[in-house]
Amino acid sequence: MTTAPRWLSEEEQRTWRAYLQATTLLEDHLDRQLQRDAGMPHVYYGLLVQLSQAPERRLRMTELAETAKITRSRLSHAVSRLERNGWVRREECPSDRRGQNAVLTDEGYAVLKQTAPGHVATVRQAMFDRLTPEQVSQLGEIMRVMAEGLQPTGADADLPWLR
């Protein structure tokens, strides 16, 4: 960072502003929708979704944190809350006595089943119904590129310059 800064071009600035506005507006929108209809914020809902798609509807804490792209600490707090709601249950991991499995309960599954249609509709209305198929494909590619570059393993997580 000691070199002269390369500022953003006019178009890059406009894109960046649009990105910031769209993403914060959408996250807000989803949070409100889910808080209203499912009684939890978007991140928590995403955890239930991940669990519902996992074999046996259960996942190691660390795995869940990684696929959801959140810290373990955050997950730990979140699962505690979902446990109080009766939607998730903690379970000892048989193979590793340090481990914990987060398990989606039947009640949790029921909540998901009940609220999924409304959530999908919200996502559709905010994104997919407004974009052409080409744009959906472009967006997918762009987001995959960005996500790849931001993986903890992809940047400086393990100090590559020290190797």
Next chain:
Amino acid sequence: MTTAPRWLSEEEQRTWRAYLQATTLLEDHLDRQLQRDAGMPHVYYGLLVQLSQAPERRLRMTELAETAKITRSRLSHAVSRLERNGWVRREECPSDRRGQNAVLTDEGYAVLKQTAPGHVATVRQAMFDRLTPEQVSQLGEIMRVMAEGLQPTGADADLPWLR
């Protein structure tokens, strides 16, 4: 929402997952970078940027909240914090005795000037250096479409069905 849900296609699902992962990873990344180098989270940094670009480096609270796409309440707390840091100052609005102006102080401007290059570099590295010019243009258009559809004035903010 009483009609049968239209689920997402395979590609829409992949795009949606990529979107969620990329946006959360990036927001996290920016928060950490700015917390480390500027001592504030990304949203607060954005407020200083907005103020720095406003005439007289000052903006009515409501205007600032609107351009930053956050609630007034959140802004009120945020400005209180920035005020404690000496980076922003509150000022009575001459024309409307209810109003408050948020003013960027010289210290706030200095912080911005000092940390902007590093921040731009981070944004570049995470997004613009990884995308082709076409993709930047595509992303801009896509985000503008989404943001437009999510404006409080654009959806159901003022109950259009009651008109």
Next chain:
DNA sequence: AACCTTTCCTTGAAACTTCAAGCAAGCCTG
């Protein structure tokens, strides 16, 4: 086995956001 390191997860406190409530000034309508 003793020791050190790493992995897995939790905890409490501090920071931040949301939500509902509220005050005060401007604005209308009669």
Next chain:
DNA sequence: CAGGCTTGCTTGAAGTTTCAAGGAAAGGTT
């Protein structure tokens, strides 16, 4: 100008996230 409605902003409490610290089990290493 009185009454009620709206706008602009703040506040406190509850909920969520981050950060630093730490305990316990697993995995080397000697």
